[in-house]
Amino acid sequence: MSGAGHEDRERSYVIAQRANELMRDYGSSASPRAYAVWYNYVSGRQPLMNTAIKRLTTQSGSLSDGDIDDLYEAHIDGRNVEGELDRHNAGLITEVQGIMEMIDLSLGSTAQYGASLQAISKDLADTTPNRLKDIVATLIVNTCEVAASNRTLEAHMRESRREIETLRETLAAARLESLTDPLTGLSNRKHFEEMLCKEIDEGAKSHQPASLILIDIDFFKRFNDLFGHLTGDQVLRLVAVVMRETVSARATLSRFGGEEFGILLPGIGRDAARIVAEAVRTSIMGRDLVKRATGESLGKVTISLGVAQRRPDDTMVSFIERADSCLYAGKRAGRNRTIDDGELSEFSEVA
Structure with missing residues (x-):
């Protein structure tokens, strides 16, 4: 066996062992789907799925069978189908x-x-x-x-x-x-990842700034359980509409899973990206959500946002993770706010 082959084999065993440990610590069952999700998580092949897992485990401390099914279909099974269609x-x-x-x-x-x-x-x-x-x-x-x-x-x-x-x-x-999310009409996860990779590659040559905004709807699961999935879909469409109304045509607007959205802003630095993020946040907060069937007011919807400016040594994973860290700093600080990577250390110290 060659040295490279031996290393790949050993690495696969290490990943498998860690996947089993995480499945035991955070999962409700040891199903094949759960193993596939956790194996991909440890391998780091799908950063957007890793972001979703971190979000779910932070919120509830575990992954339910339903969470596993959603993750598997959105990031593993769905990826295979989309890949085949694309090819x-x-x-x-x-x-x-x-x-x-x-x-x-x-x-x-x-x-x-x-x-x-x-x-x-x-x-x-x-x-x-x-x-x-x-x-x-x-x-x-x-x-x-x-x-x-x-x-x-x-x-x-x-x-x-x-x-x-x-x-x-x-x-x-x-x-x-x-490449389109059918519910909101925004770009889906596949297209978002493609554009992120393209921006990372082109940014290394052009040295132009670029920023990434990650968005999460506050208390969405609670809202969904209280008012039902149809109303939850209405909330998701509301966020998409505001994003389209607020953000320039050059940006890539995406819903990449659940209540998670992303905005990629080529040619835009941190300060300008923060202004865009705040415009989206305040516009959503300023709208009353009304249940279509009854006209009943459902109150306000709020979102938390993380903003990161691309760095010269960024990969797609590091770019996403820094924006996600900003998003979670905002969640810990009380939600309904925007945090950028220029102030992240301040909030990390507070946390």
Whole structure:
């Protein structure tokens, strides 16, 4: 066995042992799904899932079977489905583009062939020997036949091109749907992670600032249990609407799980990002939530927010974790507030 293979094997055993310990300490049962969730948590492969687990264990001290199911479907099973769809769409789009290139080449070749035949027939027609007249006539007839055939072929090709364009648009729409949260219409976890990775990569080259805002609805589970899931969905849509109304078009707005939202702000530093976060917080707090079925007032909704500015050495994981630490500092300090990573040490000392 190679040294690298041995290290991978040993690492997998260490991860498995730690996953079992966490499953025993925080879980209600040792199901295969629970093991998969905790194994992925320890391996650090999915930082957004880790953020969700930290949030749940901080709130209740454990993960219920329902929590495990939600985490598994959102971050493991859902990821596989989305990945398959993404690969399928990408492959089909590539194939379609190849076919379209061939059609373009065929159309060009046909036109060139027709032009070439016409040139030859003209040259022959200009010769004087009488015996070439029959050949010229034959060539002219053939040229006309080829031209007619070409026109038919071109018509079929253009029709095929239109059909393929429609197919490509359908596939592009399917990909967009795979990157969208169906309840709120915001970007989903997959797209959020893609944009975070892209920002980390591009930021290392451009040296432009970027900031990340993480949002959590205060006491959402209690609210959901008290008024029901339909009203809970209404709260989630409210947060999404306010985010769209408040944040610029350049930003990536995402709901990446449960009551958790994210805003990625390229080109924006900490101070400006904090202003955006506060605008979202105060706008949500200033709106009365009304139960649609009865018109009953359900009071105010509040959110807590964490703001982090990207650092030169940041990875996607460290960027998320710092914003999440700010969010939880706000939760510990009483909720309904924004904390940024410039003041995090102050709140950590208080905690």
